[in-house]
Amino acid sequence: MILPTIPYPLTPNRFFMLLRCRDRSLALDVPAVMGILNVTPDSFSDGGLHFERQAAIAAGLRMVEEGAAIVDVGGESTRPGAAAVGVQQEIDRVVPVIEALATRADVVLSVDTSKPEVITAALRAGAHLVNDIRALRMPGALAAAAAADAAVCVMHMQGEPATMQADPRYADVVAEVRGFLLARAGACREAGIADDSICIDPGIGFGKTYQHNVELLRNQRAFTDLGYPLLIGVSRKGVIGIMTGRPAPERVVGSAVAAAFAVQAGASIIRVHDVAATVDAVKVAVALHGRETR
Secondary structure, eight states: OOOOOOSSOOOGGGTTSEEEETTEEEEOSSOEEEEEEEOOSOOTTTTTTTOSHHHHHHHHHHHHHTTOSEEEEESSOOSTTOOOOOHHHHHHHHHHHHHHHHHHOOSEEEEEOOOHHHHHHHHHHTOOEEEETTTTOSTTHHHHHHHTTOEEEEEOOSSOTTTTTSSOOOSSHHHHHHHHHHHHHHHHHHTTOOGGGEEEEOOTTSSOOHHHHHHHHHTTHHHHTTTSOBEEOOTTOHHHHHHHOOOGGGOHHHHHHHHHHHHHTTOSEEEESOHHHHHHHHHHHHHHHTOOOO
């Protein structure tokens, strides 16, 4: 495995300690749990569950009560084979939920989108972080995030959701994903996004086979060494299904174990459907790994 070099020195506090999210800072000395709030009818695990606006708001507030430090609101499914959603439809789904949570919960709000128009609308509504599976590569997306001084999470994906699982191939998945994330973090910095407002995500399940996903999870040090907070999203995904033989709704325990493993391997943010179970798993992992809990 040949890893690309880091073209700039890391400062000592870059390792997992802080993520600046517009007007607030998220301490990451203890890993944070990000709750997944899909305001969609067709997401792979919970499609339709929170599609109605009041149900979505209630679910977001419940995630905060259960210990989520971030609530990630998405209005377009990114499951394999998912159909695209129009800009206005996505705005109509996510903005009212973000507005309601911004006034009722003391939590970092994230918008899960790639579209610059949705980024701008969500940030105006009160979001703090842009979580983009396309790593801010859509025209205008990077500028929209930078203009609002937003925190960003850039993720690796091979292909597009509709086709990404057709036949993913890599010569060296760890090196290729690491190089991509390093380049996208650099693009964010060049666009004016502050170094302490960037986190990275290797994109488990996005254009990867089972073995690719396992290699990425086993080699998290290749990503934490870049000095940016590492987000891991493996909740209820196919890799957990293969490991356990269980359908998506029954993967809570497997996902919590994977979360604990990711935390011990250096992850700073864990993105999950099941907040309460994961918060407990993170607490145990942190206690046994020798860090103090909050």
